Amino acid sequence: MADINNSAKNSAGQAALSPDGGAEGAPGAAKAPVWDIIELLFFAYRDFVGDPDEVLAKYAFGRAHHRVLHFVNRNPGMKVADLLDILNITKQSLGRVLKQLVDQGFVEQKEGEQDRRQRLLYVTAKGEALSLKLALLQTERIERAFGQLGPGSHDTARRFLTAMIDDDNREGVLRLMARADRVKRG
Amino acid sequence: MADINNSAKNSAGQAALSPDGGAEGAPGAAKAPVWDIIELLFFAYRDFVGDPDEVLAKYAFGRAHHRVLHFVNRNPGMKVADLLDILNITKQSLGRVLKQLVDQGFVEQKEGEQDRRQRLLYVTAKGEALSLKLALLQTERIERAFGQLGPGSHDTARRFLTAMIDDDNREGVLRLMARADRVKRG
């Protein structure tokens, strides 16, 4: 709120602060918020998750259904407990949307072979189709962005987003993604 | 569930798909979803917005309050209608959280000078302090990420996130951010 030596700003109307302008010497002591990234994350994510909404609405589904469908599609045969860990919600919350997905034939539950207490989750053909449809919508936006940026932007974005994940969680997330990738493409 | 010719994966446990491996020739025809970015956005954003939660809980506030407080702090004197546009919610929804923020002395409303129907929004000192506290929490995560990536990562992240915003909205968002920057920094 004071106002000294600045007013210079780059193309995005921000920065020139953390990259060098701002004090960054003291380790661990964040002085000025990185407002631009904070706000851009808000707007980017808002538009990103907004894409599938109209499609979901046609089935009377919401974002909660989308998340469940997505992870079951990506990790066929996963346990209910695994899904709870990923989504970070209670089994009661999950139960509600999962039941709807099962009742309407988007997700199937099969008894575990080794452990018959488990209800392993699979998408049906219908479920996979919907999951794919939604993912392709989001992919359009992502690839449009990559198109505007240079080559290597995919890798850069991946590295940035990966670094934004909790240190505690990062390994687990990467393992999950690697496994999903193996299963779906194997 | 079969398992053929792969298992090679890069450091992030994914990729080798869109960057080159996958078909990308047909313009406009997205064939394969960019699963990695889709999932990483989910996890990164989840952790990112999760940071402020415990602090907010001490005031019995939620993420809705956080969003309002943030934008009012960044755009002092903004109209209620502007805030509604940004947040994309109804005035009834906004009214609820805004009232709490006003009642508890985090936000003030002042009559517009030219147009006395307007209730221009300002954070109080208390509100600014809280907004800053929350932003610094998120900044820690962001700068930790920038630290893990090379120099120039701030700029790269900004460009990526900017490109992810709706074409229709991008200009408006950038204008808003530029204006906020001007106002807050003098």
Added chain:
DNA sequence: CAAAATATGTCAACATGGCTGACATAAATA
């Protein structure tokens, strides 16, 4: 000036998707 449009607020009712707590069942494990 009177009429219409605008900015905001408010009441009431409802939906979604989180949550806690308690309890039930079947199957695995000690």
Added chain:
DNA sequence: TATTTATGTCAGCCATGTTGACATATTTTG
């Protein structure tokens, strides 16, 4: 056999979104 585990379910609460209707003050317009 006793306990633990994986899952499901009932009941109710909370936060935050929605729609629709209506009120009030103020500005703008015909």
